Amino acid sequence: MKKFTRLSMLLALSVALNVIETSLPLLNGYIPGLRLGLANIVTLFIIYQFSFKDALYIGILRVFLVGILRTGIFSTTFFFSLTGVLLSIISMYFAKKYLKLSIIGVSVIGSIAHSTGQVLASILILQMSSMIYYLPWLLLFSIPTGILVGLICKQLVKFYERNLLVENF
Amino acid sequence: MNKNDIKLIIIILIIIIILFLIYFLNTNKANMAYVYYENDLILTIDLSNDEIYEVNGENGIVKIEVLNNQIRVIEENSPRHLCSKQGFISNSGQSIICLPNKIIIELPNTEIDTEVS
Numbered sequence: 001m002k003k004f005t006r007l008s009m010l011l012a013l014s015v016a017l018n019v020i021e022t023s024l025p026l027l028n029g030y031i032p033g034l035r036l037g038l039a040n041i042v043t044l045f046i047i048y049q050f051s052f053k054d055a056l057y058i059g060i061l062r063v064f065l066v067g068i069l070r071t072g073i074f075s076t077t078f079f080f081s082l083t084g085v086l087l088s089i090i091s092m093y094f095a096k097k098y099l100k101l102s103i104i105g106v107s108v109i110g111s112i113a114h115s116t117g118q119v120l121a122s123i124l125i126l127q128m129s130s131m132i133y134y135l136p137w138l139l140l141f142s143i144p145t146g147i148l149v150g151l152i153c154k155q156l157v158k159f160y161e162r163n164l165l166v167e168n169f
Numbered sequence: 170m171n172k173n174d175i176k177l178i179i180i181i182l183i184i185i186i187i188l189f190l191i192y193f194l195n196t197n198k199a200n201m202a203y204v205y206y207e208n209d210l211i212l213t214i215d216l217s218n219d220e221i222y223e224v225n226g227e228n229g230i231v232k233i234e235v236l237n238n239q240i241r242v243i244e245e246n247s248p249r250h251l252c253s254k255q256g257f258i259s260n261s262g263q264s265i266i267c268l269p270n271k272i273i274i275e276l277p278n279t280e281i282d283t284e285v286s
Contacts, residue, residue, distance in 0.1 A: 076268060105174035112181060126266070126273065127208065133262055136188040143178055147170075 007046070007054055014042035014062045019070065034138060037111055037145050043089055044107055044153045049160060052093040059085045080121045087117035103157065107150030111142040192262075199261035199276035202240050204233065207271050216240060216259075226270025233274065245270055 017038040024036065039062060046055040063081045067073040071081075091113035095106045115138035122131040204212035204224055212224055214235060221243070222233045232244035239257035247269035255265055258276060265274040 099177075100171075100173050101177060102171045102174050104170050105177050108174070108177060108181070131264070133192060133264075136185050136192065139181065139185050139188070143181060 003050070007050065007058060010042050010046060011058050011061055011065070014039045014058065015065045015069070017042065018062065018066050022070065034141055035145075037114060037149055040088065040107065040110055040114070040149045041153050041156065043085075044092065044103065044110060044149065045156055045160075047089070047092055047096060047106075048103065048153070048157055052089070055089050055093070056086075059089050076125055079125055080118045083121035084114040084117035087120075088114040102150075103154045104147055104150030107153060108143060108146035111146030111149065112139060115139055115142050196260040196262065198238060198259055199263075199278075200238070201277060202235075203275045203277060205273040205275065214240065224272065226267065226272045228270050231267065231270055231272050240274060240276070241265070242267065242272075242274070245272075 021036050021038045042062075043055050043059050046058055060082070063078065063085050064073065066081065067075070067078040071077040088110040092106050092110040095101055095109040099105070099109075101109070116135070119131055119135045119138065200216050202214040202216055203210055204214065204222075206224065206226065212222065214220075214222060214233070216235055216238045219236050220234075222235070223230050224233065225231070226245060228246040230244070230246075231242060234241055234243045236257070239259040241257045242252045242255070242265055245253055245267055247267060252265050252267035252270075252272075258265060258274075261276045261278045263276050267273070
């Protein structure tokens, strides 16, 4: 029960972060699809503190909720997000499991996978192979945003574990 | 951050540099532009004539300007005006996408096109 409450709060938080970051366009929108990836903080946190399955559920639910709230469900952007989120969660899980990376490295992997997923989705859905020209730019910016998300998440996990111990005593 | 993280970032940077190199070696100036609305080709533009075109998008008229073999969107109705902020494009393979208006301007890769036809 406690877990459900925590996960639903995290879901609400990830939706809020997603809404906040869409109102903060980076570089004035010169590169379409470029975002900080703040919602990824929540996904990464769930992978570390809960499980891969929970992260997948929360990620998919988040895409649906953001779709209903903002972009419109089953719109083109909805499918971009869905592909990006799924690819990033799956690759972060495998990166955490098989590569000896810290949380920052895992976050960078997630960020890269998200960009790649979105570009792939746009190529498939819009039938535009020219979208691939944005890939190197998106990847280049994925590294700093991935590191940022990783650093925030590292502090969050530390804070959470400390407070959890206090709570259990 | 540990050693593996740094290795990972270096590997990604190398991949990015390779991708950039591939693109810069492959770019050439486009001489045509295709305008699509909902995946249907609605206008073919010759980039050698400086002119202003108007097409109907989802949210009204989209104004497209051609100047010195470059093309850009100068006026459109969308929440964040991403496609008019994008500015001029001129290399084949580049594109301007205006999702709210369902308008896509694509500069085709002429070399590949001639090979196919």
